[in-house]
Amino acid sequence: xxxxxxxxxxxxxxxxxxxxxxxxxxxxxxxxxxxxxxxxxxxxxxxxxxxxxxxxxxxxxxxxxxxxxxxxxxxxxxxxxxxxxxxxxxxxxxxxxxxxxxxxxxxxxxxxxxxxxxxxxxxxx
Amino acid sequence: xxxxxxxxxxxxxxxxxxxxxxxxxxxxxxxxxxxxxxxxxxxxxxxxxxxxxxxxxxxxxxxxxxxxxxxxxxxxxxxxxxxxxxxxxxxxxxxxxxxxxxxxxxxxxxxxxxxxxxxxxxxxxxxxxxxxxxxxxxxxxxxxx
Numbered sequence: 713x714x715x716x717x718x719x720x721x722x723x724x725x726x727x728x729x730x731x732x733x734x735x736x737x738x739x740x741x742x743x744x745x746x747x748x749x750x751x752x753x754x755x756x757x758x759x760x761x762x763x764x765x766x767x768x769x770x771x772x773x774x775x776x777x778x779x780x781x782x783x784x785x786x787x788x789x790x791x792x793x794x795x796x797x798x799x800x801x802x803x804x805x806x807x808x809x810x811x812x813x814x815x816x817x818x819x820x821x822x823x824x825x826x827x828x829x830x831x832x833x834x835x836x837x
Numbered sequence: 838x839x840x841x842x843x844x845x846x847x848x849x850x851x852x853x854x855x856x857x858x859x860x861x862x863x864x865x866x867x868x869x870x871x872x873x874x875x876x877x878x879x880x881x882x883x884x885x886x887x888x889x890x891x892x893x894x895x896x897x898x899x900x901x902x903x904x905x906x907x908x909x910x911x912x913x914x915x916x917x918x919x920x921x922x923x924x925x926x927x928x929x930x931x932x933x934x935x936x937x938x939x940x941x942x943x944x945x946x947x948x949x950x951x952x953x954x955x956x957x958x959x960x961x962x963x964x965x966x967x968x969x970x971x972x973x974x975x976x977x978x979x980x981x982x
Contacts, residue, residue: 744942747935753928754967757974760911767908787897794893797886804883835901 731818739796742789749786787832792825878937885934892927912978921979928971936964 720726727733752774759770773779799817802808808817858865899920903910914920943956 740938740942743935743938746931747939750931750935750964750967753931754971754974757915757924757928757971757978760908760915761974761977764908767911771906771908790893790897794890798890801883801886832897832901 730815731822732814735796735799735818735821738792739800742793742796745786745789746793749789752782752786784829784833788825788829791828791832792821795821795825878940882934882937885930885937888930889927889934892923892930895923896927915975915978916981918979921975924975925972928975929968932964932968932971936961939964 755770759766774783799808799821802817808814899914900906903914915924939960940957943953943960947953947956
């Protein structure tokens with residue numbers, strides 16, 4: 713017989729999904745995404761050093777729709793990871809751990825990252 | 838009976854309360870615990886992170902004020918001495934920060950000691966390779982070779 717009264721260890725599915733969990737996962741995901749992005753950054757530098765023709769080819773590849781979407785994704789990853797990294801550094805000083813503070817800073821980081829990404833591309837294009 | 842037992846413990850070495858710890862004297866002196874490492878990973882991640890706040894903002898701001906990303910403009914930008922230096926620092930710090938981050942991800946998600954170690958080695962080689970490639974490209978432009 714199943715004993716439903718026994719104590720269960722809390723599992724992810726027990727909690728109402730809080731914004732702070734999304735930010736935590738996004739921090740790692742954007743970090744990994746940018747690690748991959750380092751390859752493209754290095755390729756950009758190498759092609760710039762290689763010469764005008766090589767650079768043209770690289771730039772053409774990055775100007776395709778896929779290339780653009782990837783670059784926009786990486787720029788968001790950068791701004792998000794930057795903002796949330798600062799949030800982590802504030803936590804490292806022992807501040808901002810109250811539930812309402814962590815929720816507020818989460819929304820601030822998320823909205824700021826989206827806004828700055830938009831501004832960055834408006835300026836760049 | 839208790840007293841006798843207590844006396845016996847005192848005589849015997851490893852049952853004595855003060856000698857009960859299984860930590861070797863050397864381990865106690867080094868104070869590193871079971872992780873075999875100190876706080877260098879934590880600090881490396883934070884300090885490189887602080888540096889990248891500054892370097893990253895500089896890089897993004899510089900890109901966005903360039904008139905275009907055409908070849909001659911990009912090369913001219915990278916070639917200026919201060920930019921070469923800051924870009925080199927950015928590449929090296931980013932590679933270091935990235936290595937530390939990826940290391941934690943691998944340690945968390947890659948199971949099995951063999952695959953884990955192979956992944957960590959590949960990640961380390963890859964990051965060092967990227968750092969050297971970037972540095973070489975920047976220097977090549979900066980020195981006009």
